[in-house]
Amino acid sequence: MDRSGMRVIALLALLATACGAGPPSALGGDPSAGKLLLRQYGCAGCHRIPGVPAAYGNTGPPLDALARRVYLAGRLPNTPENLAAWIRDPQRIDPRTLMPDMQLSEAQARDIVAYLYTLR
Numbered sequence: 001m002d003r004s005g006m007r008v009i010a011l012l013a014l015l016a017t018a019c020g021a022g023p024p025s026a027l028g029g030d031p032s033a034g035k036l037l038l039r040q041y042g043c044a045g046c047h048r049i050p051g052v053p054a055a056y057g058n059t060g061p062p063l064d065a066l067a068r069r070v071y072l073a074g075r076l077p078n079t080p081e082n083l084a085a086w087i088r089d090p091q092r093i094d095p096r097t098l099m100p101d102m103q104l105s106e107a108q109a110r111d112i113v114a115y116l117y118t119l120r
Contacts, residue, residue: 027080029114037112041102050119060099067117073097080117084109 035052038044044055048062069078073094076082085092087109090099104112 027084027110027113029080029110029112031111031115031118034111034113034115037104037108038115041104046099051115063116064119067120073099080113083113083116087112 038049038052038055043049044052044057046057046060047055048057048064049055050064066078066083072078072082072086073090076086076093084106086099087102088104088106089101090097091101
């Protein structure tokens with residue numbers, strides 16, 4: 001896909017998020033379970049995550065207002081599907097990333113995405 005196509009997708013994702021269209025629900029995730037998983041898998045060690053106790057990490061980017069971002073990992077349009085793909089296998093998207101592959105299931109990734117998309 002060329003850059004203009006990626007821009008269109010990013011713009012549509014941003015508009016859907018801004019209008020309150022709930023894309024995470026389309027993935028069927030449970031935000032409460034996602035919040036627990038973020039703590040269980042140690043995401044707080046690298047990220048600042050609102051609502052997750054002791055999530056003050058500074059290695060990875062802060063995850064506040066994630067739902068309002070246009071891009072994920074500096075290259076993917078911000079959609080729930082792209083976020084789930086990034087969470088499940090970050091090296092497939094960026095082989096040089098420091099984000100570890102936590103071996104999450106699809107369901108776990110959907111739950112985490114659902115929680116992160118509550119962060120507006």
